C-alpha cells in the first residue's frame with residue numbers, strides 16, 4: 137500500500153513520456169509525443185487552477201506515485217466537458233425496419249448515423265498502469281480515483297460520463313473499420329491518421345466525414361464484425377467500467393468503430409457508494425478488524441487518493457493506518473471520501 141494518486145504537474149513530463157512509450161502506440165490520450173504531453177500537462181494545470189465550480193472544458197491529469205521511490209507508475213485523466221469548443225462526433229448504431237407486403241418480407245437494417253448526442257458529457261480516459269504493476273489492484277485504484285475526484289468536485293462535471301475504448305486493429309495497426317469507412321475519405325492509412333489524430337485531435341476527421349447515414353450491410357464483413365468491439369487489450373478497462381455501471385448504448389467511435397460506453401454520473405458505483413467520513417486519527421497498534429478502503433482527500437491540485445487500512449470508532453469516525461494517514465497529509469477532524477476496495 138505504498139502508492140498514491142495525485143494531480144500531475146509539469147515536472148511529471150519525463151515520467152509521463154516514459155510511460156507513453158510503453159503503451160505500444162495508438163493510445164490517443166497518452167501519445168508518445170513530448171510536445172503534446174507538455175500541452176496536456178499545461179491544460180491540466182489550468183483546469184486544476186481554474187476558479188469557480190461550474191462545468192468547463194477542463195482536463196485533469198493524475199499520476200500514480202510509488203511513495204517509496206517517487207517513481208511514477210501509472211496515469212489517468214478526466215475531461216470536464218466534451219464537445220465544449222468543437223463538436224464531439226460519434227456514430228450511433230440504429231435499426232430501420234422495412235416491410236414489403238408484395239414480397240411478404242420484413243428487413244431490419246442497421247445504420248450508422250453521425251451525431252453529437254454525447255456532447256456535454258464528462259469523459260474518463262488515458263488510463264495506463266506500468267506493465268510490472270498490473271493485476272494487484274492499482275489499475276482499479278487509478279480508474280476509481282477519478283470517480284472520487286468527480287464526487288469531490290461534482291458541479292464541475294456533467295450528468296453523464298463517457299469512456300472511449302480503442303477499436304479492433306491488426307498487428308500492423310490497420311483497422312478494418314477505418315479501411316471500410318473513414319479511410320475512403322481521407323487518403324491516409326489508419327496508422328497515419330492515428331498519429332495525426334494523437335497530435336492534432338479528431339477535428340480533421342469530423343470535418344471530412346460524410347454525414348449521411350451509412351447502411352451497415354454495405355460495409356464488408358471485416359468491418360461489420362468489429363462495430364462496438366473493444367481491442368483485446370482494452371478488456372480489463374472495459375470490465376472495470378462495466379463494474380462501475382457503464383453500458384454500451386450503441387455509440388461507437390467514428391474513427392475505429394470501438395465502443396463508447398456511458399453512465400449517469402451519480403449512478404457510477406464508486407460515486408454512489410462513497411461516503412464522506414470524519415477522521416478520528418491514525419490507528420494505534422495493529423487491530424485485527426481493519427478493512428482496506430480507498431480514501432481520497434483534498435481539492436483540485438491538492439487531491440490525494442490511496443488505499444488504507446481503516447476501522448471505525450463507536451462514533452462513526454475513521455481510524456486510518458499511520459502510513460495512509462501520513463501519505464494523505466491528514467489531521468484529526470479532516471473529512472475523507474471513503475469507499476470499500478471492492
Ligand SMILES: CC(C)(COP(=O)(O)OP(=O)(O)OC[C@H]1O[C@@H](n2cnc3c(N)ncnc32)[C@H](O)[C@@H]1OP(=O)(O)O)[C@@H](O)C(=O)NCCC(=O)NCCSC(=O)CCC(=O)O
Nearest residue numbers: 260261262263264265270271275299369370371372373375
Ligand atoms: C487498464 C489497466 C490500468 C488495468 O489494470 P490491471 O491490468 O492491473 O487490472 P486488473 O486489476 O488485473 O483487472 C481489472 C479488472 O479487469 C478484469 N480483466 C483483466 N484482464 C481481462 C481480460 N483480458 N478480459 C476481461 N476482463 C479482464 C479483471 O478480472 C478485473 O476485474 P474484476 O475485479 O471484476 O475481477 C491496465 O491493464 C493497463 O494499463 N492496460 C493497458 C492500457 C489500457 O488498455 N488502458 C485502457 C485504455 S481505455 C481508456 O483509457 C478509457 C477507459 C478509462 O479511462 O477507464
